Amino acid sequence: MSQQPQPSPKKRNTLGRSILKASTIAYFVMGLVGFEICWWYHQNVHSLLGSLQYSTKTTISIIVASIAFLLLVQRLLEDLFSSYVTFKRRLAVVFGGLGWLGMLWIALVSAVGEEILFRGAIQPFLGIWFTSLLFGLLHMDPEGGISAWTLWAILAGVVLGSVVNVTGSLWPAIFIHFVINFIGIRSLSRIVLKPVKARPDVSRGPGAS
Numbered sequence: 001m002s003q004q005p006q007p008s009p010k011k012r013n014t015l016g017r018s019i020l021k022a023s024t025i026a027y028f029v030m031g032l033v034g035f036e037i038c039w040w041y042h043q044n045v046h047s048l049l050g051s052l053q054y055s056t057k058t059t060i061s062i063i064v065a066s067i068a069f070l071l072l073v074q075r076l077l078e079d080l081f082s083s084y085v086t087f088k089r090r091l092a093v094v095f096g097g098l099g100w101l102g103m104l105w106i107a108l109v110s111a112v113g114e115e116i117l118f119r120g121a122i123q124p125f126l127g128i129w130f131t132s133l134l135f136g137l138l139h140m141d142p143e144g145g146i147s148a149w150t151l152w153a154i155l156a157g158v159v160l161g162s163v164v165n166v167t168g169s170l171w172p173a174i175f176i177h178f179v180i181n182f183i184g185i186r187s188l189s190r191i192v193l194k195p196v197k198a199r200p201d202v203s204r205g206p207g208a209s
Contacts, residue, residue, distance in 0.1 A: 019095065034121035038116065048169060069159065084149055088187070091188050098189060120170055122134065132154050136151065
């Protein structure tokens with residue numbers, strides 16, 4: 001495997017600032033549209049952002065189990081599909097310039113924006129499965145194809161949608177989404193900082209150029 005070319009530190013910082021601005025705008029719009037639909041059409045803002053249906057202990061158990069399951073599936077996909085790893089390395093180039101605050105911010109705004117729009121506004125219309133499919137299609141590869149990343153996003157949508165239905169609130173799903181996103185973005189940053197070393201090509205024997 002050839003070494004992943006790295007952008008210069010200056011270019012990484014520029015990419016980091018750009019992705020922060022673009023992400024903030026995109027997820028703010030998502031959240032705003034979702035909130036408006038919840039407020040005016042579903043009239044469920046109070047219930048979705050209100051109290052939980054279960055005790056704190058039960059809710060924490062649901063959150064921890066969901067996070068552990070999604071991280072396990074991610075790990076399995078990395079082991080089974082090389083395309084998943086390749087896509088992560090592409091994303092790593094973009095997210096490599098983010099500091100800790102940038103990672104936390106993108107993880108937060110993406111979790112809030114996507115959960116309000118998909119689980120809060122769209123899921124009452126389409127149900128868990130069609131909403132999760134739509135959520136997965138938002139996570140296609142750069143060429144617009146369906147990949148292992150897309151399939152994982154669909155599964156994540158099912159889990160998050162189920163959590164909302166079970167708990168009666170968006171807060172647990174937002175927290176799960178935030179943790180998963182932060183761990184994912186942090187792992188992308190490490191990929192850029194510690195790329196896979198190039199291995200010598202021995203397929204053509206000694207002296208091959």
